[in-house]
Amino acid sequence: MEIITSVGIILFLYFTYYYYSYFTRPNPLPGPFPLPFIGTLLQIGLEPHKWAEKNLNDSIDIWEFYAGPIRVIVPCDAKYVDKIYLSYNESKSLSKEAMFSKRGVAIYDEVGIQNGVVFNNDFHKWKRSRQFITKVLMSKKHHIEFLNSSQKIFKEYEKQWDKNDIITLDFSKWISLYKAKVTIATVIGQPLYNLPSFDSISRAASEYVAMFAFLVFAPKIIISIFMFFGFNTIKKESVFLNGTIRSIIQKRRDKIMSGSTPNFNLLDLLLITNSSSNSEGYIEGEQPMNDEEIETNLAEIIAASIETTGNAFCFLVYNVAKNPLNHEKLCAEIFKIFGSDTNSMVTYETLEKCHYVDALVKETLRNSNPVPYNLRVLDGDDSTDKFHWSPGTWFLIDNQRIMNNPKYWNEPMKFNPGRFLSEEHGGTNEFSNMCKNGYVPFGGGLIICPGRNIAIIELKLLAILFFRKYNIELVNNESIKYVYRTANQVHDFMIKISQKKKNNIVYNSFGFKDQPY
Numbered sequence: 001m002e003i004i005t006s007v008g009i010i011l012f013l014y015f016t017y018y019y020y021s022y023f024t025r026p027n028p029l030p031g032p033f034p035l036p037f038i039g040t041l042l043q044i045g046l047e048p049h050k051w052a053e054k055n056l057n058d059s060i061d062i063w064e065f066y067a068g069p070i071r072v073i074v075p076c077d078a079k080y081v082d083k084i085y086l087s088y089n090e091s092k093s094l095s096k097e098a099m100f101s102k103r104g105v106a107i108y109d110e111v112g113i114q115n116g117v118v119f120n121n122d123f124h125k126w127k128r129s130r131q132f133i134t135k136v137l138m139s140k141k142h143h144i145e146f147l148n149s150s151q152k153i154f155k156e157y158e159k160q161w162d163k164n165d166i167i168t169l170d171f172s173k174w175i176s177l178y179k180a181k182v183t184i185a186t187v188i189g190q191p192l193y194n195l196p197s198f199d200s201i202s203r204a205a206s207e208y209v210a211m212f213a214f215l216v217f218a219p220k221i222i223i224s225i226f227m228f229f230g231f232n233t234i235k236k237e238s239v240f241l242n243g244t245i246r247s248i249i250q251k252r253r254d255k256i257m258s259g260s261t262p263n264f265n266l267l268d269l270l271l272i273t274n275s276s277s278n279s280e281g282y283i284e285g286e287q288p289m290n291d292e293e294i295e296t297n298l299a300e301i302i303a304a305s306i307e308t309t310g311n312a313f314c315f316l317v318y319n320v321a322k323n324p325l326n327h328e329k330l331c332a333e334i335f336k337i338f339g340s341d342t343n344s345m346v347t348y349e350t351l352e353k354c355h356y357v358d359a360l361v362k363e364t365l366r367n368s369n370p371v372p373y374n375l376r377v378l379d380g381d382d383s384t385d386k387f388h389w390s391p392g393t394w395f396l397i398d399n400q401r402i403m404n405n406p407k408y409w410n411e412p413m414k415f416n417p418g419r420f421l422s423e424e425h426g427g428t429n430e431f432s433n434m435c436k437n438g439y440v441p442f443g444g445g446l447i448i449c450p451g452r453n454i455a456i457i458e459l460k461l462l463a464i465l466f467f468r469k470y471n472i473e474l475v476n477n478e479s480i481k482y483v484y485r486t487a488n489q490v491h492d493f494m495i496k497i498s499q500k501k502k503n504n505i506v507y508n509s510f511g512f513k514d515q516p517y
């Protein structure tokens, strides 16, 4: 009896404290009403945008919800992210800049993903990893190598498709598998060593990325139960957490140490950077990376690369298939630049000439960004627009609503690549007048996505490879289906692929009427 009374008193005191803190919180914002322990889980689940779409009108540009006991602020207007997305050059002092650089919470230490960049709470360790991976991911040499490997893999699929008149496939599954192959080839090189099938790698990438949203949004009590009962099973199954990647790193390190020439993939490049076997691109004052650092960084990059670009390309295909005019313009440009040879290699230089393809990719990332949110935790205290925030405040920046804000974009719901084209190239030039941070598909500031250039290159390449040779038709007329699990993951996206017939006149409204295909 006494125990029940004591528990009752403790709960009463906790509830009183909880709601006292809630009703006296600074800067109260619109949002669902929270419950102790589970916060707004019942209303929001793990998908904040669904609640926002149903309950918030366009005039609300900042709102809040509760992940368990943690208050999460959701800015949806570019004006709130000026400081959060402050670039390195704009900031006078690094410590000031670092205030908005964290994404981590204590739970990640138990999961063991804190040694990479995504959830690294130690600013100096993050900076060290980030320098290594940026050096490789942003290099032109890596981009060229990436283009070559991707096209080699794509050609294998072409061979199969070209044997048939029509192929019907679930494109979301196909792209995931293709992405797993390209990513493994460019990140750790062939052969697969002791990795499982590409199919299981793509599934593991999806789970790994989804785990981030779970760890961020689920109440701590639920995460603790999961850690106790379920995490070890996940760890055993996951190629990213179970040590498989570590053993590949060790093998490659031994081989390079015993004289094998490093290949041009991310793993080999990380192994040799700042080691004696590499004279090129030395990073000042840093020791080479150890196996543990390389492991987490590779896991993050493989998973981030498969999940983001793959889903973005599904959205691109969907938007092109739904908009015949965009399809025509795309094919016209491809024909103008690549001619009728549908098998030629796409090079870095030819990609740069494709203005419409570039605009199409950028509009896809604006209209249907695969990474709609971005978590940042404030380190010190600071202000965003008129609000002042205390240390430890969580911000879930709604990149998707920022990029669809009617204040900044004309008819934002309309898919219109012309926004990203100059008048000279037939567009409206809307993008060139965009406010700072009005277009943020890759986040911004110090921890902006380091894979952004490679992602754009890959999306442009895939658009060209598909649409120069194949007709793509949606199997049904439904809207594209996707679920938010850190990335917007597309599923059940059925399309028909058939090879274009030679001599078909397809470009009639764009000056190619007399040109055979």
Ligand code: HEM
Residues within 6 Å of the ligand: 117, 118, 119, 130, 137, 300, 301, 302, 304, 305, 308, 309, 312, 365, 369, 370, 371, 373, 374, 375, 441, 442, 443, 444, 445, 447, 448, 449, 450, 451, 452, 454, 455
């Ligand atoms: C369309 C494709 C992609 C989109 C939309 C995207 C988007 C994002 C966003 C929004 C962030 C958070 C940035 C911030 O907090 O400001 C991010 C971070 C990151 N992305 Fe991407 N990304 C894409 C492709 C890639 C690719 C291809 C790679 C790797 C090759 C990659 C690797 C990473 C990594 C490692 C981070 C964490 C950076 C850090 O914390 O320092 N991403 N990405």
